[in-house]
Amino acid sequence: MSRLIDNSITIYEALQNIKDGRYVMPAFQRQFVWGTEQIEKLWDSILLDYPIATFLFWHVDDSNVSWDTYFCSFLSEVTFDSRKQADTVNYELTSINVKNTNIAVLDGQQRLTSMYLSLLGQAYIRPKNSRKKSGDKIVTKLLIELNKNKITVDEEEYNSKKYDIKFSEKIGRLSPTQFEIKNILDDKFQNEATRETAIEEAIVNVPGDSKDYARSILTKLYNKIFVEKLVRYTGIKEMKQDDALEMFVRFNSGGKALRKSEITMSILEAYWPSAKTEFGKILVDSYAGFGTDFIIRSALMLYGDVVKSNINKKIAEDLKNDWNGFKQALSNLESLLKEMKIDVSRFSSSWNVLLPIIYYIYYSSDYVNNIKGIQAYLLRAIFFTYFQSGTTSKLQQMKSNIISFDYDITIEMLDQMNDLSVTDGKIEDVLNSEKGSRVAGEVLYYLNLSWTNKSFKYEQDHLHPDNRFSESKPVSVSMEEWKKWRGVRNRLPNLHLLEGRSNGSKNAMRLVDYYNDMNDEQKAKFIKQAIIPQDLSLEIEDFEKLYEARKSLLAKRIRELLG
Incomplete structure (x- = not known):
């Protein structure tokens, strides 16, 4: 029976645990999929005092994992394509030493990876038109603008960033008042005795009317990373891998759905x-x-x-x-x-x-x-x-x-x-399948396996052309019969397979004319391949006789195919 423990640590503690190999991911985790905008908005949310959402940590030890249970280390670098989306990268699989590694992250991988890449890792941009295999990439860094006069925020745009945080490969060239977020990890910021001086050095290029704004950002950034325990997690102890997997599947419903x-x-x-x-x-x-x-x-x-x-x-x-x-x-x-x-x-x-x-x-x-x-x-x-x-x-x-x-x-x-x-009803349903339906296509394909050529493309075709039934009825046919014929013209007994080019040339030609244009050898071949009973009239006036006779012959052939 697993036990749940709620706790919280600072962002810096969590990232150090990743760096030291104490935190890993189960091998059934998906790839890193966040783009640069999602990472930027994560930091924006942190500075806006929004909660990061609870993480789910699985405690692993000798009792619940075996030597052949695989895990993955967190990414230490990622390359984004020209559209600022992360390239799909497979995490490196590894076995773990439970004396060092004790946590597998079940929920929160994207957020933790994003923070780790921002502060302790490295990000790159692949230039436009550069192929993945070429290896071409440019360093990009996460920057925040400290001069409030340069910030343009669309207050009316839903879900827009309130701080000017963005990845840029034009480091130092866009603005001398930009601060690289990972620099907050420098010793001079971590040391209380030198922190105030470090902040003043960082904002030296910031205009006087923005100094207080800049100081507040850097102070807040320090507190969010080192002081406030923002990584709130539920720890799960004494849980086997199969149960961890089940929990992962259930919790993994946010973000890009799996x-x-x-x-x-x-x-x-x-x-x-x-x-x-x-x-x-x-x-x-x-x-x-x-x-x-x-x-x-x-x-x-x-x-x-x-x-x-x-x-x-x-x-x-x-x-x-x-x-x-x-x-x-x-x-x-x-x-x-x-x-x-x-x-x-x-x-x-x-x-x-x-x-x-x-x-x-x-x-x-x-x-x-x-x-x-x-x-x-x-x-x-x-x-x-x-x-x-x-x-x-x-x-x-x-x-x-x-x-x-x-x-x-x-x-x-x-x-x-x-x-x-095999029942009469099912055979009837097959025979009533219509042109364009999957069943009609499959039946025609398998009925004609003996002669079709894999090099050619074949199409379903009407024997008596479809458009003939939109014209006036033959004189000898009653209106009731004509309506009935029109109702069944698309069904299997009036369909056959025809090679694409032949179908194009036949087009709306009357069946009898199409047949009479052939020589004796072609006629015999056509009768055989189209599965037409011998000695039947191909005139439209005799449609029903051909339809019913061919329906009986097709039923017999289909039953033979079905054993």
Whole structure:
């Protein structure tokens, strides 16, 4: 059971603790993200007597951290880009010696880092158009204007600074009455016997009518850093790392909000520091665009509880220790799909559907002899939009079913699942999918895998052109029939895949004219690829006959695809 202790120390004490290595950050902390304006406003708030907000300190010792628990030291320097935003810098991971280090900061990292950089660290600006790798950077320092006559403050602007505090790389050139804030740390200011003289020396260039203003700023700055105990914190004792992590996630809701994936990745890196680097080696080529979430969710599927969606130490270590086996499963998945004439890259934004297959491949050596079962699952899940909602519970359902069927994916198993069983109603829903819908696009893609060329771009196209249904009806067709035809013209039985350039040339051409312009070989190829039943009229007057016959043929082909 953890204990809470409230206390407070001065800014200088806190920063000395950082410098001496007594304060660190847990490895699951995010990167430093504040820009120069946020740091300037922090100091403005301090001088305005605003509270800094409470910090959350986790007491670490031999009882709650192990030798392989990683932490990060605070940044001692940072480079801001030309827009004055901090470059994303990874903190350096380190193990700690609890004889020296006893505090890990759970909440307040951005504020403490900002104060540390301002007083004990170094800041740089990367010039505009300078590349990050070039190393070009200019020293920038935090200055405050002591001449009140030079200060222009917009009193009406919301959240504007009241003091003229700003980072500048033009040190001494903008104004001889600017004071570098970190100079307040000089011994002559800290020594009570020399402080008054040091202040007078600092304000020597300040006009007479601003002397008192300047003295008050420097006196206040000294008091805020060395005297007033502004760093108020809640200390947490006797708390394990997993609990500290939970508390970090709950408290970390201010500032720039963390995405769940960022938190999860930070957690993973706490247990496996090189995780991001290793992930980067996978997320290229066929797996480019999949993202770290894909790997984390796959790891949860293989080693943990996919419903909880939470990486813990065991899962992280299982993934780390079995990294070669994990990579092999992904390689096997790519090869398996290739044998089915499917590129794994197709799933870069819909990879949840692949996770049960990865699980099956990982735990069953016989998966290579079960392409039919794998294809049936994959296409049923896609055509029936299985993962449209309740993703984690459905992944867990698939995992449980694979286990109960002796680590196999079978047609029998799929038929026992309401969401994945093939019914007349579901087939009807697929056939009624309309042009532009995801289902229509997926069905047309998989129906035509045997002839499409990966080098070409294909588009959904109407057989009987859409605009024909906006014209007057054929004489032999009743108005009731015509309205019905117009209502179904965008549905799958009137759609086919056509290569982009061909689609452009076909455009609004009548189907019968488009067909008659072909030679015999082209006609046979078109009938086959468009899945048109033999010996049917392509005239608009016979739309319904073609529509219903093709609907029956598509239903048969779809059922075959679905096993």
